[in-house]
Amino acid sequence: MTHRPGSLFEADLQNHAEAISAAVAGRSVCVVGGAGSIGSAFIKALLPFRPRSLVVVDLNENALAELTRDLRSAYGLEVPADYRAYTLHYADPIFARIFREGHGFDIVANFSAHKHVRSEKDKYSVQALLENNDLKAKRWMDLLCEYPPQRFFCVSTDKAANPVNIMGASKRLMEDMVMAYRDRFPVTTARFANVAFSQASLPDGWMQRLLKKQPLVAPTDVKRYFVSPEEAGQLCLMACTLGRSGEIFFPKLHEGQQRRFTEICDAFVAAQGMEKVTCGSAEEARRFAAEMPYGNRRYPVFYAPSDTTGEKAFEEFYVAGERTDMERFAAMGVIVDSPRKPLTEVEAFFRQLETLFAGEFSKEDVVRLLQGYLPQFVHEEKGKSLDQKM
Numbered sequence: 181m182t183h184r185p186g187s188l189f190e191a192d193l194q195n196h197a198e199a200i201s202a203a204v205a206g207r208s209v210c211v212v213g214g215a216g217s218i219g220s221a222f223i224k225a226l227l228p229f230r231p232r233s234l235v236v237v238d239l240n241e242n243a244l245a246e247l248t249r250d251l252r253s254a255y256g257l258e259v260p261a262d263y264r265a266y267t268l269h270y271a272d273p274i275f276a277r278i279f280r281e282g283h284g285f286d287i288v289a290n291f292s293a294h295k296h297v298r299s300e301k302d303k304y305s306v307q308a309l310l311e312n313n314d315l316k317a318k319r320w321m322d323l324l325c326e327y328p329p330q331r332f333f334c335v336s337t338d339k340a341a342n343p344v345n346i347m348g349a350s351k352r353l354m355e356d357m358v359m360a361y362r363d364r365f366p367v368t369t370a371r372f373a374n375v376a377f378s379q380a381s382l383p384d385g386w387m388q389r390l391l392k393k394q395p396l397v398a399p400t401d402v403k404r405y406f407v408s409p410e411e412a413g414q415l416c417l418m419a420c421t422l423g424r425s426g427e428i429f430f431p432k433l434h435e436g437q438q439r440r441f442t443e444i445c446d447a448f449v450a451a452q453g454m455e456k457v458t459c460g461s462a463e464e465a466r467r468f469a470a471e472m473p474y475g476n477r478r479y480p481v482f483y484a485p486s487d488t489t490g491e492k493a494f495e496e497f498y499v500a501g502e503r504t505d506m507e508r509f510a511a512m513g514v515i516v517d518s519p520r521k522p523l524t525e526v527e528a529f530f531r532q533l534e535t536l537f538a539g540e541f542s543k544e545d546v547v548r549l550l551q552g553y554l555p556q557f558v559h560e561e562k563g564k565s566l567d568q569k570m
Contacts, residue, residue, distance in 0.1 A: 181376040181383065181406045181444055188407065188431060189414045191510045196422055203287075203331065203421035204229035210285040211236050212270045213292030215243035217378035218335060220250070221413025222289060222420075224257065233262035235285070237275060238292070241267040243379075271316040276323055284327025289420055290317070290334040293351070300346045303543045310533060310546070313350040314357060318530055321361050328365035333420035334358045336369045336428065338405070338495045342556050349550045349557045353529075359426055360523035368423035371430045371497050373405030375412045382441060386448055393472070395465035396449070396479070397570045398441035399486040405433045405495050415512065428515040430497035432506065438495065442483050454479045462570050482570070499556070529553050 187193070193200075204226060211226075213219045214236035223236065238244045244265050251259050268274050270292055279285075293313050300306060317334075324332065336355055339348030358367050377383045386396050407415070411431070419429035449456045457480045459465035465482040472478070498504055503517040536549060547559045 188511045200421045201229045206232045207286035208233045209287045212290045215247045218412045219291035221409040222416045225413035225417040227257050236265045286330045288329045288332050336371045338371045341496045341499050359520045362425045366425040368419045370419040376406045395469045396481045398445040400483050401485045403438040456481045
């Protein structure tokens with residue numbers, strides 16, 4: 181999917197290994213959302229630099245169990261003697277107790293978020309998205325101020341640049357919120373491309389559909405940048421340990437490296453040793469899959485234009501008004517200066533959001549409120565979500 185024989189960031193890792201080691205070795209680390217695709221990749225990138233302790237927090241109990249098995253089974257990874265994995269949310273009182281009784285952590289990295297465009301369905305899903313990505317995260321940042329970390333990293337997304345969906349707007353709002361704390365402790369973040377075969381992504385879905393003998397689908401008009409899970413973890417680690425407070429890291433990828441999902445799906449089918457059968461409708465594809473015998477080497481696919489709310493036709497990592505440094509690293513660019521709002525303004529908006537959620541509201545009310553805060557947020561409602569498609 182990346183068309184790269186090795187990691188995009190290998191040179192930067194080698195060039196800055198000493199600085200990363202100085203930041204990590206002997207430190208206590210807390211990774212929130214650590215059982216997800218990017219969080220687990222971050223942990224694997226982190227462990228060779230020998231942290232003193234590692235606490236991993238994630239709501240997904242099964243994924244947390246698999247992460248622990250994975251770390252214990254991987255060759256060359258040394259898990260600290262003080263390794264603890266907890267199934268809970270960072271906003272839980274239990275986490276606050278762990279944090280206070282341990283007097284905080286040297287390094288805190290947050291990967292917990294609603295990250296899918298499909299999170300935008302109706303007013304309930306939108307409220308849950310903004311509660312998790314922003315309102316609860318704000319209360320968590322206040323908790324961290326009690327024992328300020330030496331380094332704080334929070335993952336963002338390319339969809340925060342000129343957002344077209346509420347998830348992207350929530351991440352742009354999250355950037356403003358965490359950056360407002362940069363005078364309390366060092367804060368960095370990263371925007372980056374889609375992670376190849378990350379959990380619940382479209383390509384990961386192809387793997388699940390293949391196992392269940394179901395058709396494969398892809399949009400014909402959507403192009404995306406991709407990084408491998410390994411690259412995602414490395415980018416986040418370097419942003420966390422090498423970044424200056426207030427900076428946003430992103431991969432140096434040029435437009436020619438964007439790939440269409442249909443092209444990737446074609447390659448995926450071929451990699452399984454099969455021949456694709458292009459169907460004219462979702463129903464035709466489902467019928468073909470249901471009727472084909474096991475071992476059949478012809479596999480159904482259905483490709484159609486995107487017609488759901490929130491899909492962006494292309495990706496971008498920075499926008500007008502954001503000053504970038506493209507020389508410091510070989511494969512990473514850095515947004516060194518971006519217009520940001522003071523904490524008082526962020527808090528005032530959060531109070532508006534909480535007031536809205538406390539009464540009767542609609543999804544359209546949320547969009548209007550967000551647009552008042554983020555003028556660059558251009559939302560196009562199509563009346564159809566990804567949950568209504570295969």
